[in-house]
Amino acid sequence: MFKKPVSSSGKTKIKSSVQRNIRQKICEQFPLLEPVIDDVLPKKAQLDLIKAPEKISLYALDNQVLFFQHHNDAIMPHLRIVHKYPQCFPTVQVDRGAIRFILGGAQLMCPGLTSPGAKLPPPEGNIPEGAVVAINAEGKEHACMIGVLKMSTEDIKKLNKGNGVENCHYLGDGLWKMDSE
Incomplete structure (x- = not known):
């Protein structure tokens, strides 16, 4: 975006x-x-x-x-x-391998959310399709992306292929740079 x-x-x-x-x-x-x-x-x-x-x-x-x-x-x-308020937003975590793609503006694919190092909420904490989520990266303190789930977190776990999250805003993008000028 x-x-x-x-x-x-x-x-x-x-x-x-x-x-x-x-x-x-x-x-x-x-x-x-x-x-x-x-x-x-x-x-x-x-x-x-x-x-x-x-x-x-x-x-x-x-x-x-x-x-x-x-x-x-x-x-x-x-x-x-x-x-500033990480506890206030639904969050998922990607593995280390997905970080460079996210910071390049790519969409987040399901395997990046289901591999070792990635974290999705437990079944009782299912996040529905269309929800806005913060994306944390394995080994990093702060979120690196804001996106919209293209399928629920349960479906991401089951299917494990395709686009899982639409990338809307990420570290280093035009909005991030605009705000730091």
Whole structure:
């Protein structure tokens, strides 16, 4: 999604009613984030909307992108938010062999999630298809990718082939570089 540098076509201030709606959507999508939502997105702070190409909306606070959304899809956290609050997001882990492909912008294939060194949640913690997940890498402290599951974690374990997670944002991509400028 952000393989190239992100160019914005303008920044607008978001009305407080829309901002409340965004906070509510974020809390519904990531219930574990609710206890710290005031730290992430303070009620009195002014949230900005930055429009990026391909109908991508970036939600920023003090010129720091916090979340992004493609058209009307799910709202996704920026990796910096995931690094600050890792316990608030559903997470899967890939093996070491998948890291270089992820950082090159590739989609995450099922074998990278099922091999030794990778971790998927136990059956009772199944994450459904379409869920936004943070991707940790074997031996690394912080998440290296944000993606959308193309199949449930149970199906990934059973099938063990094909595209498991769509790569939406990764370390070193255009969104990551935009935020560090």
